[in-house]
Amino acid sequence: MSTVSFSIKDEYVGVITLNRPEAANAFSRQLLADFNQVLEEVEKNETLRAVIITAEGGKAFCAGADLKERATMSQDEVVEAVGEIGKVITRVESLKVPTIAAINGAAFGGGLELSLACDIRIASGNAKMGLTETSLAIIPGAGGTQRLARLIGLAKAKYYILTAKRFDSLEGKEIGLIEEVVPIDDLAQKALEIATQIAKNGPVGVQMAKKAIDQGFDHDLKTGLNIERNCYMNTIPTNDRIEALQAFKEKRQPSFTGK
Template sequence: MLSTVTYEIKDSYIGVIKLNRPEAANSFSLQLLADFNQVLDQLENEDLRAIVITAEGEKAFCAGADLKERATMSQDEVVETVGKIGKLVSRVESLEVPTIAAINGAAFGGGLELTLACDIRIASGNAKMGLTETSLAIIPGAGGTQRLARLIGLAKAKYYILTAKRFDSLEGKEIGLIEEVVPLDELEHKGLEIAKQIASNGPIGVKMAKQALDHGFDHDIKTGLKIEKKCYLKTIPTEDRLEALSAFKEKRKPNFKGQ
């Protein structure tokens, strides 16, 4: 039984991961990192079409590293732990199926870095966030300097990281980091609603679209188009593509099987 992360499947194809250390602002302890990786081990072998990542409680999504635990570590142990956070974040980013971060409260440092690895971010109206590491005399070390710049642009990323500025979810939406802001009591429902919308589409098409976007983004347009074509060709021989055509012709909802 996992103690710091919960996981359940809803509506057959949607996985919901919840950080479960509300008493410690859902911060990244070594135990939480181990539990989260165990959840990923499980869901990677399941037939999912979307994943929602959120947290228990009404105050914090994830406050980043567990600073009380970190204060007991040597320099080498700190470096090792930051590496573990970075590997977890990268593992979330590399998942084949789309991920939705439902930010229910404070998301600072590594907590915000986790959301940057997700495909879509939504937040509650009470959420506060920021990459505040420079105020602690360090830098974002789990991908924050790289992913934030790719999401909101280099100039804005420099502004927020170098000032260690904290901002709310509405400002997050203004800068293009957050897609939707909803009341806290509607957040999980909204996350599931988006997940269901994704899950209703052709699973192989969705995976290939995500792959084309992720792999093509950092290349020039010519290379990106080649990557897109390669991903597109993988959708042609599928049963789902033929099912979509039949459903359109018969004026009914398609029944995709991910084949």
């Protein structure tokens, strides 16, 4: 049985599910290999308009690295394993379509780093999270030091990483990391609602908006505005733009095709 599954909801929404609840959905070698296979499937799917990433069970989203497996590794193997986690997480971040992390429980280390690579994060009320690597005498090695600071600011990122503090989903919302906190029984539905709302919008426009935000963020304003203009220009020749204007004129909902 695969440790990562993929399904499609409502035609346009994909759901990636980590399926190793007996090990807190930790990143084993096998899970990473299965995750890469699923991402290849997602990347090839031209119909998808949003992707949800979640996990089986009600206790853990992803506990990060599989520490039992890591204890058997040499130093070189540890470095390689951290690199593989980082590659998978960066691959998630690079998906053209928006991604939603539905955090259904514990998300520590690499598990939280996975959610940082998503565009939107929601969490169940029972979720606990943190970049706790310094308590293990290491540092976040799959993008945590970089992505957390970009999301919540430099000072807060230093506070949470240097103290290895664990925090709940409500605190995560307070610091701007989590967008919605809902009861665990409502988490899947809330994620699907958000994904469906995204999927109703013009697919090219959504992809270009994501690209403009991501690529422009680390540049000065002038460069960012040029990136935005280039992305905007990609929406002009689309059939969807004409359809949106026609639908507005006819007072009906537009029917977008992604072309």
